Amino acid sequence: MIFYYLRLAAISLRRNWGQTTLMILAIGLGIGVCMSIVTINYLMAKDPIPDKSSQLYYVQLDNWDPNRPAESPNEPPDQITWMDHQALMSAAKAFRQTGNASATAIIRKPDDDNFRPFLARIRGNHADFFPMFDVPFLYGTGWTSDAHRDWGADQVVVLSRETNDRLFGGEDSVGREITLGNPTEFSSNLFRVIGVLDEWRPVPRFYDLTSNYFSDPAEIFIPFGLILSQGLSRSGNTNCWKPTGDGLRAFLGSECVWIQYWTELRNHQEKADYMAYLDQYVTEQKEGGRFPRPLNNRLSNVNEWLDHENVVQPEAKMLLAVAVMFLVVCLLNTIGLLLSKFLGKSSEIGVRRALGASRGSLMYQYLVETAMIGFGGGLLGLLLTWLGLESMLAIFGSDASNLMRLDLNMVVAAVALAIASAIGAGLYPTWRACRIDPAAQLKSQ
Amino acid sequence: MEIGPIFRALLRNRTGAILIAVQIAFTLTVVLNAAVMINEQVSKAGRPSGLNEADTFHMQSEAIDTINPQVTINNDLRAIRETPGVANALQMNTIPLSNGGWSTGVRVQQGDDPPVYSAAMYMVDDQAIDTMQLKLIAGENFAASDVVWRKPDESGWPGRVIITKALAKSLFPDDSPETTVGRAILLGESPANIIGIVDQLQAPWTQSSQIESSVMVPQQFQTGSPRYLIRAEPGQRDRLMPEIEAQLAERERGRMIRNLYSMDEVRRRSYNLETGLAMILGFVMVVLLLITGLGILGLASLSVRRRIKQIGIRRALGASTRDVLRYFLIENLLITSSGVVLGAIMAVAFNIALVNAMNFPKIEWYGVPLGMVVLVLLGQLAVWGPARQACGVSPATATRTV
Amino acid sequence: MLDMKGIARIYQTDLVRTHALRDLTLTVNEGDFTAVVGPSGSGKTTFLNIAGLLEDFDEGSYLLDGENVAGLNDRQRSKLRNEKIGFIFQGFNLIPDLNVFDNVDVPLRYRGFPAAERKRRIEEQLERFGLTGRIRHFPSQLSGGQQQRVAIARALAGDPRFLLADEPTGNLDSASASGVLDLLEGLHTSGTTIIMVTHDPALAARAPSSIHLQDGRVVGNDEAAA
C-alpha cells in the first residue's frame, strides 16, 4: 500500500507543482534559517567536556577594591593573582588543580634555517591540566606532577596536533627541539618536545574564557612557571585595581589578576572541603591586610562558568527567537497551503470513502504526501543550512570557523526537524480532510 | 458597502483566514524587531572614531634586533615620515578600533571620593593630532620637548595630557568642555593637568560603553614591538602599505612585520559581529516578507480556483470584473488588517521582553504603523495576481461546470 | 440481503430539524432490481447513503446480509463498503487526477488484491464496457457517457453484491442514459442486486420493482408490476 500512496502523492504533487514548490521552499527556508542559527547556538551552548563538567570547578577570589566590586553587582574578579596562585598550588587541597595563563612566543626550529618563524599562542599550565581536562595525546605525554619539573626547571613543551603538523610534518616529534622567543625582546630559549596532542579543540575554549574563546585554541603548552622565568610575553587580560610598582617583582607581588585557576573536585564533600579551605585562606590573608572586601569566594563548575561569562551572547538568543518565529511563519504557511489543498480534494475524499477507504487509510495516504513534502523540505533545508553556515563563515571570518561546523548530530536533527515539522504542519490539514463527511460531498451535486 | 457579506463568507471559512492573519502577525513581530536591531547595529558599526580612517594604516614590528629599541624606533619613524606619499606617522601603544589597549581610572583632584571614569590611554608624540587629523577644540598640542620615553615596566603617568571632549564632559559636568583646559585630574594615582581638548578620539574597545573617553599622554613606548600609525596623502595608501612594510623589513633583517592593516580593515574586523548580525537579520527579514507574500498568493490562487463556479455565477448575475477584483482585495484587506493589529501587539510585547532581557533598542513610535502599512500593502500586492485571474473567469462557467 | 426496519434520519441544523427519513421499513432481496422514486428532497439520496453505509441513522435497525451494521466501527464499515457495495453517482465522481485505469484501480487497492489480480480485473471491466482504448485517458478527456461507464466499471471491479446508483443518468443525454440502463439491466440478469434512485418515472418503469418515497416515508410499493 505504501507504494500506492507514494504514487498517489507523486501524482498529486506533480499536478500542483507550483504549490508543491512553494511548500517545499517554505519548509526548506524555515529549516535552513532556523537550523543555521540553532547550530550556532548549540555549538555555543553545548557542554565542552560532558563527562567531567560537573567535577571541574573554576576558582574566584575577591581581592578587589574595597570601594567597588570587580564587576557589578558584587562579582569577584574573573582571574586570580600570582600570590594566590602560588598559595593555592602549593597547598594542593583539591584532587587536581592547575593555574593557567596565555602568552605568545616566536617559534623557530634551531636545526632548520629555512623554517619560517611564526608567532604561536602559548599556554602555561601545570601537570594536572592534561588529566583534568581529559586531554588526548598522540605521542609522548605531558609533564608529570613532579613539582621540580612543574615549576619549570625543565624546558619542555607539548605541541598541539596542528602545531606538530606545521613544525614536523605530523611525525612523532618527541625528543626534538624548538625555540620559543619573546616577540618584544630579542631573546629565545631551547625547548624539548615531550608530547604531541591528538585533535583537541574544545568549543568554547572553556578552560580560558577571558578572550576569543570560540577560536584560538592553544598551540603550545609549557610548564606554567616558564612563562615568567623564560621572559615570554604574556598575552591574556591583566586587571589591576591599585597601582603596581615598577618591574616584574612588583607586578608579582601586586593585586593584579591574570591567572585562571581550575580544580577537580569529585564529589560534594570535596567541593565543600575546598570551599572551606578557600574561605580559611582568605580569612588568613585578611589578617595580613589583603582582601579588604567581605568574604566572596566562588566555585563554579564548567557549565555555571560558561553561563556566568555569557558565552551564549544575548544577541544569539535574540536571533534564536527570531529563527523560531521564522520557522513558525513557514509552518503556518505550509499548514494553510496543505489545508487548502486537501479541502480542495473533498470530492475525491468522498469518492474514496464510498469506494471503501477507511478514515485510517485516507489519513495514511495524506500523511505520505505530507511526509514527501517534508522530506523535500528537509533536504532543501539541509542544503540551505550548509549554505547559511558557509555564508556566515564568509561574513564572520575564520575566527568563527569552530562555530560553523555542521556535525552529524545537526544533520540528523535538521532532517528530523524538517520531516517532523512538515508532518506536524500536515497533521491538522490531514485530520480535517479525513473528517470530511462523504455523504455530504456526494450529495452536493 | 459589500464588507458585510465578504466578512460573513470569511467566517464560514475561517481556518485559512486565521492562518494567514497569524502568519502576518509573526512576520510583523520579526520584521519590526529585526529592523530596529539592524538600524542599531549599522549605526554602531558606522560611527566615527575621530580619525581620518580613509588614508590611514598601521603595522607592528616584532622582535627588533637591538639592545636599544629607541634608536630603531626613531630611525623607523624618520624613514617612514620621509617616504614620499606619507603625510605623517606616529608610534602608538595601541591603535583605535583595534580592541586592545591600556586603560586607567580618571577622576578630578578635588572633593572626596569623586566618581572614576575609565579612559583609554594613548601614548603618542607631538605629531599625533596631525597624523590622526584630530580636531583640537581648546588648549594646545604637546610640544616636542614634552615627549619622553616610557620604559616597559614603568607605572604612573606624565603631568601634561590631552583628553577628549566626552571625557571632559564626564569629569566636569557643570562646565563646557572648552573651559576645562588647565584643570587638575588624577590618572590612577598620578596627578596631571589638562593642556588640550580634542573633539573626538575613540577608545580602542568597540564594545565599551565609555568608548568616547580617551587620554593622550606625551610618551613614546620603549618596546621591542612598536606599532606605527601612518597617514598617506590621499590616494596613496594602498601603494604605500606594501612599500613601507618592505622598507622596514629591509632595514633590519631579524624582525617580523605583523598586523599590516588599513584602518578600514581594522574597522571592518572590529565591527564584524555588528555588520554580520545586520546582514543575517536583513536576510531573514526579506525572506520572511517574501514567504509571507508567496503564502498569501498561493492561498489566494487556490481559493480562486475553488471558487471558479461561484465567481462564474456572480458574473452571470451581473458582477463586473471590477467587482470581482474588489471582492478579493477587500477580503484580503480584512484578513491582513486583523493580522497586523495582532502583530503590532505581539511586536511591542516581544520588543519589551528584549529590552528587559538585554540592551535592546526600542521600536520607534512610527515603526509600528509603518510596518503595519507595509504588510497590508504586501498582502494587496500578493493577492493582486490571483484576483486578476478571478476576473478572467467567464460568466458561462456557471452553466458549464457540474 | 438488505433489511431495514423503522429507519429514521433527522438533520439538525441551527434553526430547523429535517426528518429526511421517517420510519422506513423495507427489504431488498438478493437479485432484486429496485428503483427508488420520489420528488426532489424526499430522502432518496439519504436512503441510499444509509444503505451504502456512508451515513448513520438515528432510529431503527439495518441488517446487511444478516449483520447488524449499527455496531460497526469505521474500519469495519469501510471494509463492508469495499467488498459488498458498488456506488454509481449522478456526477460520476471520477478522480480528476487519476487516469481511467487508476480510477478503476481505487477500490481494488483498498481490497488489497495483488497487482496481477488488479490488472486482470481492471482490464476485464474496461473491456466489458468498451473502454479498452481509453485506459490512459483522464476523466476530462472523456464524454459524459464514457465517464459514467468508467464509474460503473469502477463500481463493479470488486465484484460487489449490491450496486447502489444515485440518479445515474441525471447528467446524461437520453441516448447515453438508455445505454447506461441497458448496462444495469444486463448486470441484473447476471445476478447483481441493484438499487437505483431516480426521479424519472420512465426510467423507474424499466426496473422490475420500485419504491415511492415522499417526505421521508414509503408511500407506495409496486412490486406487483414485476
Ligand SMILES: Nc1ncnc2c1ncn2[C@@H]1O[C@H](COP(=O)(O)OP(=O)(O)O)[C@@H](O)[C@H]1O
Ligand atoms: N446535511 C444535511 N443537513 C440538513 N439537511 C439535509 C442534509 N442533507 C439532506 N438534507 C435534507 O434532507 C432531505 C432529504 O434530502 P435528500 O435525501 O438529498 O433528497 P433527494 O435525494 O430525494 O433529493 C431534504 O429536505 C434535504 O434538505
Ligand SMILES: [Mg+2]
Ligand atoms: Mg438526491
